[in-house]
Amino acid sequence: MTEANIPAALLHQVQESLEPVTPLASPSRRLLTFVPLALLLFLGPPMYYGWRGNLSLLPLWTSWGMSVIESLGGMALMALALRQAVPGLGVRARWIWMAFAGAALLFASVSLITAHILPTPFPDLSAWTRVAWECVFMELPFSLPSLAVSAWLVARALPTRPALTGGVYGLAVGLMTDAGMRLFCSIDQPFHVFAAHGGAILLGATGGALTASIIERIKYRALSKFGCRRGRCR
Amino acid sequence: MTESESAAALDLLMREYQGGSLTAFKALYAALAPRVHGFIRGRVRDDERTSDLLQETFLEIHRSRHTYLPGNSVPSWAFGIAQNVLLRHRRAEHRRDRHEVFADTSELESGIATRAPHLELQVLQDALDRLSPDARATWWMRNIDGLSFDSIARKLGIAAAAVRLRCSRASRTVRAALERGLEND
Numbered sequence: 115m116t117e118a119n120i121p122a123a124l125l126h127q128v129q130e131s132l133e134p135v136t137p138l139a140s141p142s143r144r145l146l147t148f149v150p151l152a153l154l155l156f157l158g159p160p161m162y163y164g165w166r167g168n169l170s171l172l173p174l175w176t177s178w179g180m181s182v183i184e185s186l187g188g189m190a191l192m193a194l195a196l197r198q199a200v201p202g203l204g205v206r207a208r209w210i211w212m213a214f215a216g217a218a219l220l221f222a223s224v225s226l227i228t229a230h231i232l233p234t235p236f237p238d239l240s241a242w243t244r245v246a247w248e249c250v251f252m253e254l255p256f257s258l259p260s261l262a263v264s265a266w267l268v269a270r271a272l273p274t275r276p277a278l279t280g281g282v283y284g285l286a287v288g289l290m291t292d293a294g295m296r297l298f299c300s301i302d303q304p305f306h307v308f309a310a311h312g313g314a315i316l317l318g319a320t321g322g323a324l325t326a327s328i329i330e331r332i333k334y335r336a337l338s339k340f341g342c343r344r345g346r347c348r
Numbered sequence: 349m350t351e352s353e354s355a356a357a358l359d360l361l362m363r364e365y366q367g368g369s370l371t372a373f374k375a376l377y378a379a380l381a382p383r384v385h386g387f388i389r390g391r392v393r394d395d396e397r398t399s400d401l402l403q404e405t406f407l408e409i410h411r412s413r414h415t416y417l418p419g420n421s422v423p424s425w426a427f428g429i430a431q432n433v434l435l436r437h438r439r440a441e442h443r444r445d446r447h448e449v450f451a452d453t454s455e456l457e458s459g460i461a462t463r464a465p466h467l468e469l470q471v472l473q474d475a476l477d478r479l480s481p482d483a484r485a486t487w488w489m490r491n492i493d494g495l496s497f498d499s500i501a502r503k504l505g506i507a508a509a510a511v512r513l514r515c516s517r518a519s520r521t522v523r524a525a526l527e528r529g530l531e532n533d
Contacts, residue, residue, distance in 0.1 A: 119377075120374065120377050201432060275435065
């Protein structure tokens with residue numbers, strides 16, 4: 115094929131904005147930039163709000179061990195989201211749904227095992243709403259900035275299924291935040307954990323899906339309107 | 349050239365393209381366009397739309413050339429972008445108010461029917477008949493209604509660049525048909 119086969123309008127647009135660009139770092143390298151945030155999500159809630167009173171009653175593998183596993187699960191999901199955002203590196207949608215199912219299973223297992231090892235009575239029913247909302251809202255100062263950073267990392271690439279990719283990084287942030295929150299919240303009663311902590315994770319996944327969809331739509335509109343200016347197309 | 353040599357050559361071209369080489373872009377277009385065309389054609393089954401989506405894919409390839417990670421497969425990356433464009437196109441189609449588009453087309457048909465005889469532009473009507481409904485609607489919105497590329501893009505739910513390409517192609521077809529029609533007269 116020769117130059118004549120390239121439509122003139124396309125060639126013109128390419129010529130107009132052909133400045134050199136720096137290739138995106140690989141997903142694994144970009145995941146490294148998330149490590150400090152993962153540490154903040156892990157240690158931030160208990161250090162800021164205080165360690166759970168009954169921490170010493172839990173075996174080490176249940177308290178720290180399970181939190182580490184949950185946090186690593188979140189990092190694995192984040193790696194998947196960053197990979198999914200690069201064209202040609204994405205996995206099939208069914209693998210993503212399996213990752214969602216795996217995350218739910220991990221969260222449920224961690225919560226139920228902890229509740230089995232250290233059953234804690236649930237506070238007065240009248241206090242339920244307050245306790246649940248407290249756990250949700252206390253996560254937000256940690257999860258929101260992390261969600262923003264993940265959204266930025268993913269938006270620099272080109273996710274094919276933005277909502278699904280956003281759901282994955284939202285879920286990742288939710289899991290990592292919960293890994294820290296469970297070292298602060300002393301209530302292991304499953305109803306509270308699934309409703310409040312699980313709810314916060316779901317909120318993160320929904321927030322991620324919405325954010326990624328909105329960002330991609332804004333990006334697309336901006337690019338359609340202004341085209342690629344001076345090669346800065348991110 | 350073996351498959352691995354070809355992959356290495358494409359990788360090298362892609363690196364040069366990322367470095368700002370137009371020659372590399374042209375070579376990449378030559379190497380990838382037929383394969384991407386086949387990929388899109390297999391999913392769209394409409395030649396004109398395939399052609400539009402192919403150009404939109406290459407525009408997106410250009411905009412997102414920084415997302416190619418050196419050392420990876422260039423065709424996989426290009427197919428990933430084509431898939432992205434296809435899904436975006438489907439989502440836009442889904443969102444688009446079908447009634448509005450049908451109204452535009454019927455408005456267009458009645459516009460041609462009423463204005464063409466009055467302006468003695470039967471030959472234009474014949475020329476426009478040669479276009480697909482999509483291309484005709486785009487051409488009409490641009491040249492008769494005087495809408496901007498962006499407005500048409502918003503109305504049709506496609507990229508402004510794709511509207512430009514569609515208009516330019518439609519204008520070429522109309523011009524050729526008009527010239528043929530005038531010669532016959």
